[in-house]
Amino acid sequence: MNGSIAASPENPILLSRVAESAYWAGRYLERAEGMARLIKSHSELVIDLPRAGGLGWEPLLAVVGTELGPEYDLHTEEAVVDHLAHNHGNPGSICTAIEGVHYNLRVTRSVMPIEAAELIIELHTIANNDGRPANDRRTRRQWLTNIMRSCQTLSAILNDTMTHDDAFSFFTIGRQLERADLTTRVLDVHAGVLTGRPTDALAPYTGLCWAATLRSVSMLQAFRRRGVSASPTATLEFLLNDNNCPRTVRSCIDEASRWLLELPQNHEAITACAAVGSFLEDADVEELAIGDLHGFADRLEVAISEIHQKIHTTWFRPATTAVLS
Amino acid sequence: MSRFAVTHTTTYRYQSTVSSSYGQACLLPRSSPEQSVISAALTVQPQPAHMTTRVDAFGNLVSYIEVREPHQLLEVTATSEVDIVRPQIQFLPAVQESLAEARRKLVELEAVERVEAARFLTASSRVPLDDQVRNYALASIVEDRPVFDFIRNLTERINSDFTFDSSATTVTSTIADLFERGGGVCQDFAHLAVGCLRSAGLPARYVSGYLETFPPAGQPKLIGADVSHAWAAVLIPGAGWVNCDPTNNQFADDRYVTTAWGRDYDDVTPVKGVIYSNGGMTQLSVSVDVHRIVPDQQQPQ
Amino acid sequence: MKSDWTGYSSITFDELVDGDGKPRTGNEAVFQRLADLGPALVERQRAAEAEIRSMGITFTLYTEGSSIDRAWPIDVIPRIITASEWNTISGGLIQRLKALNMFIEDVYNEQNVVNDGILPAQWLEDSANFRTECCGVHPAGGVWAHISGSDLVRDATGQMMVLEDNLRVPSGVSYMLENRQISKRVFADLFRDLDIHPLDNYTEELGKMLSKLSPRDDVEPVIALLTPGIFNSAYYEHGMLATQIGAHLVEGSDLQVVDNIVYMKTVRGLVRVDVIYRRVDDLFLDPAVFRSDSTLGAAGLMAAWRAGNVALANAPGAGVADDKVLYSYVPDFIRYYLNEEPTLPNVPTWRCMEPDHRQHVLANLDSLVCKPANESGGKGVTIGNRATEEELDHLRTEIETDPRNWIAQPILSLSTSPTLCDGIIAPRHIDLRPFVLSSDEPFVSVGGLTRVALREGSLIVNSSQGGGSKDTWIVDESVRPDRLLEHRQPGQQQVQRSGNGQNPS
Structure with a gap:
C-alpha cells in the first residue's frame, strides 16, 4: 500500500470522530439557544393572547417532537416548560443540549480555542442551576436570556478565534443544519396550527401569532424592516427563502453548502443541499398558506435530514477502509 | 517411529457479513527432541491481507492473520507432516528416583534449563494453585516413592475420578468447574494435571496437539473425524519432559503429535481474535484428520 | 494567619525550615516572602483556585460507578530543592532508568539477569505485568520505558529515596506543568527575583523524543496520543x-491496522501513524492478542509494533518492573x-515470599507498611501503626495465602512542607514524582510533581485519596543575588545513604 495523505499547515489532520463531535457541538449549541428562544417567545405569546384563544403549550412539545413522560401528571405550563428546559431525560431539552455541547467540546478540545473552555463551564453551570428557574414565569425570562446570551457568546468566541479549518467547517455546518431544522419545525407546528384553520377565537390574533412565529426564530425585527405586512404568504416566503436573514431555511442551507465546499469528497452532501434548495424554490407559498403546510414541512425536514445522513456516511462512518494516496 | 499427516480446519460461518478480521493462530506444529516437522503450512480463506508467523516466548509458532475482505465464512487450515519418536519413559532410570529427589535435582539443572523450568512451576491464569488443586494432588504424593509412580497415579486418578463429558465444560471453564461438574474434556483434565504436578513442586506444561485414533472394528476411518487433543508434560531431571495424558490414562507414545505448549490453554489457544461486523451469530466447526503415512524413504518392515 | 513562622514546626524533616526553624539554603527568599505576605497568602491561594477552575484543570474521580470532575487541588506554597541536590537526584534517576530499560530489554530477550542468578526466574514469571507476547522484540535503542515517573520520598534524616517506579503509563505531568503556570501568576515577584529553573521544556523534549522513535525517516512523523477516552481520570x-x-x-476506534500498518481515520482518509504515545494499559491495547473485549485499542496493533511499523511509547510489557518485588532488586x-x-537508594523492602523476610514481616506488622506487589495509586496499602487489629489479622491471612503478592517497608516519616490548611500554614507530608524521558539523550523534568497529603498526619498523597x-x-543556591533580603552561608545539605543495616534487599 503506497503512503497515505499528508497533513499540511492549511489542512491539518482531523479525525473523523473529532469532526463528528465538532458537528454535534455546533448542533447542540444551536439547539440549546433555539429552544431557549422558542420557550421565551411562546411564553410571551401566551401572555398576549386571551385565555379563550385556547393556545396551550402542546404546540411547543410538537415542535421538538416529544411527549411528556410519566413523571408529569398534567400538560400544565410548568410541566411542559420543565420538560423542555430542565429535563435531563428529554433528549431535546435545553439541559440535555448543553450537556451535549459540554461533552462534544471536551472531545474536540484539541481543535477548540482555549478561551472557549471557561465559557463552556459557565454555560454548564447556568444550565444545571438546581432551582429549575424556567418553570416559574418570574425567573424564566432571565434564565432563558442568560442561556441564549451564553450560547451566543460561545458561538462568537468560536467564530472569532477558531482557525477556519475542517473542524470549523463541521462545527458551522452542524449549527446551520440545526438552525434550518428548527425553523422548519417552528413553521410546521407553530404556523401550521395557525394558518390551516384558525379557530374563531384566535382569528383576530393571527397577526400576533405570526409575529410570535417570527420572534421565536429571532426574525421579527428583520422581517419588519422589510416593511411588508405580516400576511401568511409574506411571512412564509420570508422564513423559507429570504437569503439575507441568517435564520431562514435558505440562508442556513446556503451557508452549510458554502462550508461543505471546503471539505473533501463533498459531492453527495452538496447534492443533498441542492435538493433542499430546489425544494424551497419550488414551494408555492400562496398555496401553502392555505393548504398542506404540514406535509410540506415534513418533506422539508426529511430533505434536511438527508444532508445529515450524507455527512454522516461520508465523513463520520465511512464504509470504505481504503488508504487514500 | 511414526509419521503423520495432519489436517486441522477451523471454519467460522457468520450470520452477517464480516468486514474485517484480526486474529492469531497457534496451529503449526513445533519441533522437539521427539518430533521433527517435515512440512507445515497454514492457509486462510479468504486470502489474508497480511499474515506473518513468529516464534513465541515458548518456542511455538504463532501466526498473525489480518483479513480485510468482506466475508461470511472464514476458514483456517493447518496441514503438516511430522515424524515422532518417543522414548519409553518407564525404562529411564531417572523416573525411578523418588519424587523428593526429582524435585531436589531441579536446582542442579543448567541455568538455562532451570530458568525455563521456573516459568512452569507457578500458578498461571488458567491453573490456580489453590487448596482444591493442592488437596487433590496430595493424595498422589508420596515423597520417597518413585516419581514415575506419582505421575502414573495422578494420571489414573484424574481419569477415573472425572468422566469425559464434552457438555460439562467449555473452552473458558476453570478447574473449579471441573470439580463442580465431575466431568470435562481433555483441556480440563490437562489443566488439573498441570496444577497437581506444579503443586508437587515439579515444572509442568500444558501441551496441545493430536492423538491418532482408530475407527471401530470393521469400519473405515473417516476423514476429519479426529479431534484436537491436550495433555500435560512434566520435567523430571535426567529424563526430560515426560508427557502424560489423563484423558486416556496413558503416557504419550508415538501416536501423539505435538502442536504447541505453554503454561496453560491461554498460551496456546488454537485460533483467537476479533471480527468487525454488525452482529449476528457465529457458527464454529472444527475438522481434524490425523493420517498415518508410510515414509517414502523407509521400507516397511 | 500568623505572619511569621513562630509556631511552625514539623515532627520530621521539613523541606523549608531546619530544626531551629531557620530556612534551609535556597529557601530564604520564599520564607521571607511568605512571612511578608501574611494574611494576603490566603488571597493568593484563592486566586490560584479560581484560576484552576476557569482553566478547567480537572481530574476525574470515580465513586460508586459514577464519575465527577474535580478541580485539581493545588497548594500555592512551593516546594524547593537546591540545584546541587537536584543534580544528584536527576543523575540518579537517569542511572536508574538506564538500568531499568536494560533490564526490560533483557527479560524479553536473553534473560541474562535470570540466568546469571541476579533475579530468581520465578519472581519474573509471577510479575503481573510480564507479557510473554513481548518476548523477542527489540524496540529501537533498547528503550521500553520511554516515559517514566518514579516516586521519591525523603525520610526523617533527609535522605531522598525511591519509593516506586511507574513504567507503564505514569500520569501527573500535566499537573506539574499547570502548577508552574499558576505559581508564576501568584508569585510573579519571586520569579523575577529568584533563579528558579524553568520546566516548560518538558513537553518540547517529550515531542522530540517521540519524534525520534518514528520508523519512517523520510517524512515528518505523525504522532498520536492514545487515550482510553473522555471518562478516563x-x-x-x-x-x-x-x-x-x-x-x-486518538481513541482506539480512531485507529485501524491495514497490512500491518497503523492508520487513523480522518475526514480526508486514512493517515499513517508512526508513533503512539499510549495511555492505555497493555491488556487493552490489542483485542486480537490481549483482552478480546477491549474497545480501547486497535486489533493488529501488536503485530504492527512487532514488525517495527509503529513505535509504542511506552512499549507493551514495560511495566514488568513496576512489580514491587522486582522494584526491590x-x-x-x-x-x-x-x-x-546506585545514586538513589531504594526504601528498604522485605519480600514476603522469602521465608525469613516473611517471618520478620508477620512479627512486625504494626510497625511496617505492607503493599500488594502489583497495585498502584495506593490501593491495598496497609500502614501498620494506623490499622486496626482486625485489619492486621486480615492482612496476615492475605500474606500467608499469597506471599508473592506482598512486600513490606518501614513506615517512613515522609518529609513535610508548609501547606496552607484552612488559612493556617501547617506541615504536611509530601513526595515527589519527577518524569524521566529515556533515549540516547535522557532527560529529567526540572523538578517534578510534588504531591501533598492534605489531611493532618496523613501519608497518602494520591489525588484520588485526598491529596493535593x-x-x-x-x-x-550558588548564585546569591544581591536582591535577597538576607545573606546566608550556603550550608549545603549533605546527602547521606542510610546505612541502618536493616536493608534486607
Missing part, C-alpha cells in the same frame, strides 16, 4: 499533552547492568 492530561506536543488525541540491576553503585499538589522549584 487523566483525560485532561491526555488532551493537554497532545495539544502541546502536536500529537493527535533495582539496586542489584544497577550494579549488574551498569557496574555502578505543589509547584516544585529548583533554585540555584
Whole structure:
C-alpha cells in the first residue's frame, strides 16, 4: 500500500470522530439557544393572547417532537416548560443540549480555542442551576436570556478565534443544519396550527401569532424592516427563502453548502443541499398558506435530514477502509 | 517411529457479513527432541491481507492473520507432516528416583534449563494453585516413592475420578468447574494435571496437539473425524519432559503429535481474535484428520 | 494567619525550615516572602483556585460507578530543592532508568539477569505485568520505558529515596506543568527575583523524543496520543499533552491496522501513524492478542509494533518492573547492568515470599507498611501503626495465602512542607514524582510533581485519596543575588545513604 495523505499547515489532520463531535457541538449549541428562544417567545405569546384563544403549550412539545413522560401528571405550563428546559431525560431539552455541547467540546478540545473552555463551564453551570428557574414565569425570562446570551457568546468566541479549518467547517455546518431544522419545525407546528384553520377565537390574533412565529426564530425585527405586512404568504416566503436573514431555511442551507465546499469528497452532501434548495424554490407559498403546510414541512425536514445522513456516511462512518494516496 | 499427516480446519460461518478480521493462530506444529516437522503450512480463506508467523516466548509458532475482505465464512487450515519418536519413559532410570529427589535435582539443572523450568512451576491464569488443586494432588504424593509412580497415579486418578463429558465444560471453564461438574474434556483434565504436578513442586506444561485414533472394528476411518487433543508434560531431571495424558490414562507414545505448549490453554489457544461486523451469530466447526503415512524413504518392515 | 513562622514546626524533616526553624539554603527568599505576605497568602491561594477552575484543570474521580470532575487541588506554597541536590537526584534517576530499560530489554530477550542468578526466574514469571507476547522484540535503542515517573520520598534524616517506579503509563505531568503556570501568576515577584529553573521544556523534549522513535525517516512523523477516552481520570492530561506536543488525541476506534500498518481515520482518509504515545494499559491495547473485549485499542496493533511499523511509547510489557518485588532488586540491576553503585537508594523492602523476610514481616506488622506487589495509586496499602487489629489479622491471612503478592517497608516519616490548611500554614507530608524521558539523550523534568497529603498526619498523597499538589522549584543556591533580603552561608545539605543495616534487599 503506497503512503497515505499528508497533513499540511492549511489542512491539518482531523479525525473523523473529532469532526463528528465538532458537528454535534455546533448542533447542540444551536439547539440549546433555539429552544431557549422558542420557550421565551411562546411564553410571551401566551401572555398576549386571551385565555379563550385556547393556545396551550402542546404546540411547543410538537415542535421538538416529544411527549411528556410519566413523571408529569398534567400538560400544565410548568410541566411542559420543565420538560423542555430542565429535563435531563428529554433528549431535546435545553439541559440535555448543553450537556451535549459540554461533552462534544471536551472531545474536540484539541481543535477548540482555549478561551472557549471557561465559557463552556459557565454555560454548564447556568444550565444545571438546581432551582429549575424556567418553570416559574418570574425567573424564566432571565434564565432563558442568560442561556441564549451564553450560547451566543460561545458561538462568537468560536467564530472569532477558531482557525477556519475542517473542524470549523463541521462545527458551522452542524449549527446551520440545526438552525434550518428548527425553523422548519417552528413553521410546521407553530404556523401550521395557525394558518390551516384558525379557530374563531384566535382569528383576530393571527397577526400576533405570526409575529410570535417570527420572534421565536429571532426574525421579527428583520422581517419588519422589510416593511411588508405580516400576511401568511409574506411571512412564509420570508422564513423559507429570504437569503439575507441568517435564520431562514435558505440562508442556513446556503451557508452549510458554502462550508461543505471546503471539505473533501463533498459531492453527495452538496447534492443533498441542492435538493433542499430546489425544494424551497419550488414551494408555492400562496398555496401553502392555505393548504398542506404540514406535509410540506415534513418533506422539508426529511430533505434536511438527508444532508445529515450524507455527512454522516461520508465523513463520520465511512464504509470504505481504503488508504487514500 | 511414526509419521503423520495432519489436517486441522477451523471454519467460522457468520450470520452477517464480516468486514474485517484480526486474529492469531497457534496451529503449526513445533519441533522437539521427539518430533521433527517435515512440512507445515497454514492457509486462510479468504486470502489474508497480511499474515506473518513468529516464534513465541515458548518456542511455538504463532501466526498473525489480518483479513480485510468482506466475508461470511472464514476458514483456517493447518496441514503438516511430522515424524515422532518417543522414548519409553518407564525404562529411564531417572523416573525411578523418588519424587523428593526429582524435585531436589531441579536446582542442579543448567541455568538455562532451570530458568525455563521456573516459568512452569507457578500458578498461571488458567491453573490456580489453590487448596482444591493442592488437596487433590496430595493424595498422589508420596515423597520417597518413585516419581514415575506419582505421575502414573495422578494420571489414573484424574481419569477415573472425572468422566469425559464434552457438555460439562467449555473452552473458558476453570478447574473449579471441573470439580463442580465431575466431568470435562481433555483441556480440563490437562489443566488439573498441570496444577497437581506444579503443586508437587515439579515444572509442568500444558501441551496441545493430536492423538491418532482408530475407527471401530470393521469400519473405515473417516476423514476429519479426529479431534484436537491436550495433555500435560512434566520435567523430571535426567529424563526430560515426560508427557502424560489423563484423558486416556496413558503416557504419550508415538501416536501423539505435538502442536504447541505453554503454561496453560491461554498460551496456546488454537485460533483467537476479533471480527468487525454488525452482529449476528457465529457458527464454529472444527475438522481434524490425523493420517498415518508410510515414509517414502523407509521400507516397511 | 500568623505572619511569621513562630509556631511552625514539623515532627520530621521539613523541606523549608531546619530544626531551629531557620530556612534551609535556597529557601530564604520564599520564607521571607511568605512571612511578608501574611494574611494576603490566603488571597493568593484563592486566586490560584479560581484560576484552576476557569482553566478547567480537572481530574476525574470515580465513586460508586459514577464519575465527577474535580478541580485539581493545588497548594500555592512551593516546594524547593537546591540545584546541587537536584543534580544528584536527576543523575540518579537517569542511572536508574538506564538500568531499568536494560533490564526490560533483557527479560524479553536473553534473560541474562535470570540466568546469571541476579533475579530468581520465578519472581519474573509471577510479575503481573510480564507479557510473554513481548518476548523477542527489540524496540529501537533498547528503550521500553520511554516515559517514566518514579516516586521519591525523603525520610526523617533527609535522605531522598525511591519509593516506586511507574513504567507503564505514569500520569501527573500535566499537573506539574499547570502548577508552574499558576505559581508564576501568584508569585510573579519571586520569579523575577529568584533563579528558579524553568520546566516548560518538558513537553518540547517529550515531542522530540517521540519524534525520534518514528520508523519512517523520510517524512515528518505523525504522532498520536492514545487515550482510553473522555471518562478516563487523566483525560485532561491526555488532551493537554497532545495539544502541546502536536500529537493527535486518538481513541482506539480512531485507529485501524491495514497490512500491518497503523492508520487513523480522518475526514480526508486514512493517515499513517508512526508513533503512539499510549495511555492505555497493555491488556487493552490489542483485542486480537490481549483482552478480546477491549474497545480501547486497535486489533493488529501488536503485530504492527512487532514488525517495527509503529513505535509504542511506552512499549507493551514495560511495566514488568513496576512489580514491587522486582522494584526491590533495582539496586542489584544497577550494579549488574551498569557496574555502578546506585545514586538513589531504594526504601528498604522485605519480600514476603522469602521465608525469613516473611517471618520478620508477620512479627512486625504494626510497625511496617505492607503493599500488594502489583497495585498502584495506593490501593491495598496497609500502614501498620494506623490499622486496626482486625485489619492486621486480615492482612496476615492475605500474606500467608499469597506471599508473592506482598512486600513490606518501614513506615517512613515522609518529609513535610508548609501547606496552607484552612488559612493556617501547617506541615504536611509530601513526595515527589519527577518524569524521566529515556533515549540516547535522557532527560529529567526540572523538578517534578510534588504531591501533598492534605489531611493532618496523613501519608497518602494520591489525588484520588485526598491529596493535593505543589509547584516544585529548583533554585540555584550558588548564585546569591544581591536582591535577597538576607545573606546566608550556603550550608549545603549533605546527602547521606542510610546505612541502618536493616536493608534486607
